[in-house]
Every structure is written in C-alpha cells, then in structure tokens.
Amino acid sequence: MKLSERQKNMLSFIADFVGSNNYPPTIREIGRACGISSTSVVKYNLTKLERHELIRRDKEVSRGLSLAWERLQELGLATDLTGAPSDADPAGSGSPLQGFFQVPVLGFIAAGQPIQVEPADHFNADEWLELNESLFRNPTELYALRVQGDSMIDASVLDGDIVILRHQEQAENGEMVAAWIDNQNETTLKHFYLEGDQVRLRPANASYPEIFLPAAAVSVKGKVVSVIRQLE
Amino acid sequence: MKLSERQKNMLSFIADFVGSNNYPPTIREIGRACGISSTSVVKYNLTKLERHELIRRDKEVSRGLSLAWERLQELGLATDLTGAPSDADPAGSGSPLQGFFQVPVLGFIAAGQPIQVEPADHFNADEWLELNESLFRNPTELYALRVQGDSMIDASVLDGDIVILRHQEQAENGEMVAAWIDNQNETTLKHFYLEGDQVRLRPANASYPEIFLPAAAVSVKGKVVSVIRQLE
DNA sequence: AGTATACAAGAACATCTGTGCGGTGTCAAG
C-alpha cells in the first residue's frame, strides 16, 4: 500500500481535528486544511483511504468518518503511546477525551545529528507524546525532539529534555529555534537572530561558539514552544 | 441541578451514539431517538445541558457537540451512561487516547509563600493539568506547582515553570523537593540533603543561602518528577 | 384574574454537506 503525501496529510489532519474537536471534520474542512480546493478530490482520496481501511465512512452522513486507529497502528502509521492497553481510563470504554492531541517525537536534536523535520514525517515518528490542549495556545503543527548535549544549558534546556516545536519557517530575533544549516546537513537548536542578510545562531552555553551564516544557508524548521523534563 | 427524564435520556443516547459511531448525533437524530418531534425542543434541552456544562457545543456546526465526561463523572452520571465498564470497545473503534490522568495545580511555590500540599486539597485545585501516563513511571499522587522566582535557576527551573511532584514524605539526598519548614510556615523548592539529624536545603542559585534545620522542623511534601515550561 | 416562567411543537429558512458529472493534465502502455 502506498499513500500519497496528500493522503498522509489528510490522515494527519483528521487525527488532529478529532483530537481537538471530538467530532470529525467535514469534507470541506479537510480540503481547506490540506489545500484541496475541490470537494470531490477530498472525496476521491477519502475513498482511497477507506479502501485501505485506514478510515471508516458512513455514506451521506455529515462528518460521518472515523479513523481506524487499530489499522493505523498495525501499519506503524501511528504508535500507541500508551503502550500497554492498561486500563486507567476512568470513564470506561473509549471515553471521548477532550482536547487531546498527539505530538510526534521525530528524534534527537544535537550538533552533528541531521534530522528531518517535515510535516510529512509525522508518520515516520517512532514515538508520540500525548498532550493536553490547555497547554498550548494553538496546538497545531507541533512536533517534539529530544535534546542531546548541553549546548542550550544556559537557557535551562538540559540534555535529555524534550522540546516541543511549532513548525514555522520564520522566527523572531532571540527565539529558540531548530535551524537547518545547508552545507553542514544538520539541524541544531539555537537562539535565532537575523542581522541584515546574515543569521546568527547563538547556543546558550559560553563554551560553544556562535555561528554566522548567510540567511540563505539557514532554514528555520520550527520554534520551541515548550520544554518538558522528566526527572525519574 | 435537576435534570428531566428527557434530558437524561438525551445524554444517554448521545453517549451511546458516540460510542458506536465515533461521531456525535445531529439534533434530529437525538429527537428521533428520544421521541421528540421538534428540532427546537432538542435544541432547547441541549442548551440546558450546555448551561449545566454537561455537554459542549459548537454553534452552527453540524454534529458539533460532545459530552463533558469530566463533569459527568464529577456528578456521578458517567456510570449511568457508559453502562457496564466492561464492554470496552472490542472493535477498537476508539482512539488510542487512554491512560490519561489529571494533575491538580495546587498553586505557586516561592519563598515566603505558604502553600498547603495535601492530597485532600486536590479538590480545591483551581486548575488541572491533563497528562499522559506514558510520561510517568508511576502516575499516582502527583500534583503540580507553578514556580515563582529564580531560586532554582541553576537546576534549570525557571520562574513560571510548572513542576510536577509526587507526594512523598521521604527523599533521597540531592533530590529536588517541596519542603515545609515548620517555624517559618512556608514551603520551598530546594535540593534536599539529610546530614545526620540536620537537613540541608540547597537552592540552585548561588545568590541564595543554604538553609540548615533540624530534621524535625522540615517535612518533605513531595519530590519533583517533571518540569514543564511554556514559552508562548 | 393576571403575569411570569418552563417546556414543547411546528414551520420556515439560510447554510452546510456529501455526491455526481463534466472537464483538464500527466504519464506509461499499446
């Protein structure tokens, strides 16, 4: 089975939408979110997904679709973060939890470790974090990375911390971003400063050097919006 | 609060419907199921239920409603609706969102600010965090505090961070704990060291002094197991 | 009697929503 980018995108959006609204999106909402202008194209692709049994659909019912999680997991398209089917669900079977969404953990971020950070990669995530909406102003396009190394220690980001980023290509000066450096083929976590046509990437650790690069050689992959640390 | 038979019926039907379809019913579907011929009457009662915060509703959105399970549980209505907690979704139609739990945010922790940290207080919490089980080895007896001040800055805990603690009376040397100091009537966040019959409480900030106290004058209220920071 | 309030019904309406049909462009096979 092969899914197009568009189809993966649609699945991803549906998951997001259901997570935050507790009801499925309409065809037009899907289209809008995935940049599809025609409702029939959405239907076309939904039918594809249904044929692959990745979603279920009730004909002629508004919002009559639902994700087939068990199948998604089966295919490794989604990883059940809760691991064991331990039953800590106080509401009983499959209670509709409000405002939850899943954040893919796309890997590690550290000097020299190239990572890919593309929305498409949502489905290659090896792990997922489940977070509550209340923590975020705008819980969309989020992904998570595990921090390796101490280059941001002065910004109180430690080795082992999980940083949650919102995918965006622009950043304000001083923000902490994941930046892709072209000729070095790597993504690093740094404070971002645009100075003329130069970009300054500043680690938060006096023993690491700042990096100056032409703006064209740097692409911002996302901005850190949250830091989570586990101490045990 | 008093619910009419009709309203209870509606809640029950909605729960059923969502359980088997994975999306909420329309006003007319509710009406048909509950023997209500007029859509406006359904709306009327839905508005009632919404006022009681038993359901959530998105205006002018088809099927734009969802049950507020937390609240239903709170009022002991949940069990009425889910029937037996055994019919746990054999088709796997549910989402993998399970194993969540709520953590009460009991207030702020900062020098001089006495806080009470008792399990009993869980119900006075002004706020709740919803977290996923997977983040914690043992998600029991947890509570959260908002950090005020920079006394733990060298431990990478900043002003405004949320620390999650497990309630426990003992601590190992070096662990970060919330400690109650008897004669000062305050709880502070410090590194804990038991040295003979003295307790040393060490802030992680060179500009704050360590505190030495007889062990009897200090009681540990919990140990920090996680730190969460929001940057936007 | 008069009034206010809660509850219910039916009809009308504007909008939303899924579906279907004709058409476009691409690409590989015949």
Place this chain on the structure above:
DNA sequence: CTTGACACCGCACAGATGTTCTTGTATACT
C-alpha cells in the same frame, strides 16, 4: 499517436442540519 488509468478541479444539486419565529400548555406566584 492513441488509449486509458490516475489524480485533480469546478460546479451544481438534493438533502441534511442548526437556528429562529410563532404558537400552545401547564404551573407557580402576585
């Protein structure tokens, strides 16, 4: 070159869907 599949687009339409307006009934209070 032609053909057919595949993916896509725009549009129109019938049916669905939430909202609102008007009316009616019963109960409690003044």
